[in-house]
Amino acid sequence: MKTPVSVSRLPRGPDPNSRGFDPSSPRYIALCHTTGTDAVHVEEEQRLRTELRERFLRSLILMSNKEVYFSMYERVQVQAKFGASDIDILNFQVSDLQTPLGVQKEAILRCQDIISYSFDL
Known part of the structure; x- marks a missing residue:
């Protein structure tokens, strides 16, 4: 018989379905730098990152x-x-x-x- 191996489980999230973390939790607030006024800035940054990523992937195809x-x-x-x-x-x-x-x-x-x-x- 083979030796059983323990399986490590990730901790459950705060909601009953375990699908994410509560946006009002201290951990979420510490990791996420978005506030009400910064949301537009974050959205613009995300758009620019998406554009740069697409350009990079297109350059790989051309190479x-x-x-x-x-x-x-x-x-x-x-x-x-x-x-x-x-x-x-x-x-x-x-x-x-x-x-x-x-x-x-x-x-x-x-x-x-x-x-x-x-x-x-």
């Missing part, structure tokens, strides 16, 4: 199968043919990565190591 120049930390410049990104956009898959040490046929670049990237339309 596929193109030569992309990456500026990385320690003043390293590399060039590669962009392949794909993972769903969380934490890694880029590239081909023919040209580095100062040589060429890698296939590689994964961690996004946290990339400062900027550019490519020709």
Whole structure:
């Protein structure tokens, strides 16, 4: 018989259906910076974030199968043919990565190591 494993459960929310937290609770107020007058500011910020996210995702689509120049930390410049990104956009898959040490046929670049990237339309 296999050893049973305990399952950790998340705490229940304040409502009977456990679908969220009470907006008047101290935890919600501390984590949410919105007040009556800030609601317009938050809505505008959310709209701008949405627009920037959409632009970024469109740039990923345009980059596929193109030569992309990456500026990385320690003043390293590399060039590669962009392949794909993972769903969380934490890694880029590239081909023919040209580095100062040589060429890698296939590689994964961690996004946290990339400062900027550019490519020709």
